[in-house]
Amino acid sequence: MADRQLPERQSPERQLPERLSPLEPVYHPGSHGNFEHGVDVILSETRPGSILQLAAWPGEEKRLIDAIRKVTGLALPDGAGGGISNGGRAAFGFAPGKFTVVDEAEGLAAAFAGVVTPAIGTLTDLSHGRTAIRIAGPKAEWVLAKFFAIDFALPAFPLGAGRSTNHHDVFAQIQRSGADQFDIYVFRSFARSFWKALCHASEEVGYEVH
Amino acid sequence: MLITCPYCGPRDVIEFTYQGDGNRTRPQPASQDLDAWNAYVYDRLNPAGDHNEIWQHSGGCRAHLRIVRNTLTHEILSTAFARGGHKSAGHKAGGNQ
Numbered sequence: 620m621a622d623r624q625l626p627e628r629q630s631p632e633r634q635l636p637e638r639l640s641p642l643e644p645v646y647h648p649g650s651h652g653n654f655e656h657g658v659d660v661i662l663s664e665t666r667p668g669s670i671l672q673l674a675a676w677p678g679e680e681k682r683l684i685d686a687i688r689k690v691t692g693l694a695l696p697d698g699a700g701g702g703i704s705n706g707g708r709a710a711f712g713f714a715p716g717k718f719t720v721v722d723e724a725e726g727l728a729a730a731f732a733g734v735v736t737p738a739i740g741t742l743t744d745l746s747h748g749r750t751a752i753r754i755a756g757p758k759a760e761w762v763l764a765k766f767f768a769i770d771f772a773l774p775a776f777p778l779g780a781g782r783s784t785n786h787h788d789v790f791a792q793i794q795r796s797g798a799d800q801f802d803i804y805v806f807r808s809f810a811r812s813f814w815k816a817l818c819h820a821s822e823e824v825g826y827e828v829h
Numbered sequence: 830m831l832i833t834c835p836y837c838g839p840r841d842v843i844e845f846t847y848q849g850d851g852n853r854t855r856p857q858p859a860s861q862d863l864d865a866w867n868a869y870v871y872d873r874l875n876p877a878g879d880h881n882e883i884w885q886h887s888g889g890c891r892a893h894l895r896i897v898r899n900t901l902t903h904e905i906l907s908t909a910f911a912r913g914g915h916k917s918a919g920h921k922a923g924g925n926q
């Protein structure tokens with residue numbers, strides 16, 4: 620299907636395709652489920668402009684972490700699953716020598732050009748390949764514990780930390796971005812299915828979609 | 830059954846994939862030593878006890894792991910990265926607090 624307006628929307632220096640949410644047909648803002656006694660979780664799609672995956676060659680982890688700190692300004696901690704989130708930007712380790720870096724603005728990949736050199740590692744722009752879903756509220760841990768067999772309690776899963784796990788073969792990277800708030804990154808092609816399951820699981824506690 | 834991934838910490842066995850006997854030595858790809866290839870493909874110690882195994886944390890960090898498992902009790906005696914070199918190896922809780 621040709622979109623005749625497309626060439627006019629594109630400027631020579633900026634030709635990023637318009638991004639559509641895979642959740643759009645099932646994204647229903649408002650209160651749902653058992654909310655008469657209170658809304659205990661809030662679900663939203665955060666739609667960050669940049670979602671990057673960075674991987675260090677063996678022995679280059681420290682240099683990659685330094686590069687992420689320099690480009691993002693985030694004090695990314697070293698150590699398995701270490702991470703940090705400051706609202707607009709976030710970074711966390713999800714595997715040995717591998718990191719997810721997120722920015723609410725587009726174009727973060729370009730900022731890494733020349734910093735993450737081929738000698739250090741690789742950069743993969745997944746901005747169009749992942750969907751970011753946020754769950755927040757006093758029952759966020761409760762709802763997520765129904766999906767993932769990991770410990771969501773604050774001492775085991777500290778603020779900023781990242782975890783790699785999966786739900787029914789849907790890979791998920793989870794970052795704790797608040798005391799009772801988690802950001803979940805799933806494959807875009809599975810995002811609608813995961814979102815619907817998350818809504819069903821949230822019905823019992825009452826949920827609001829923002 | 831829990832396996833403690835050196836990166837992710839304790840996880841359910843469902844997140845892991847068995848990759849085979851960890852005692853095998855693969856001949857050089859160009860090797861024409863048929864006995865060596867035969868041993869690589871078929872010979873197994875099959876112990877009733879501690880066994881060296883290769884696993885992958887396929888449902889998590891996807892790292893390949895060298896694991897010692899007791900085949901009688903399923904006790905996991907040790908886990909380590911199959912390939913060394915990563916400095917941030919030991920499991921810490923992580924975070925920026």
Ligand SMILES: [Zn+2]
Pocket residue numbers: 834835836837838886889890891892
């Ligand atoms: Zn792992």
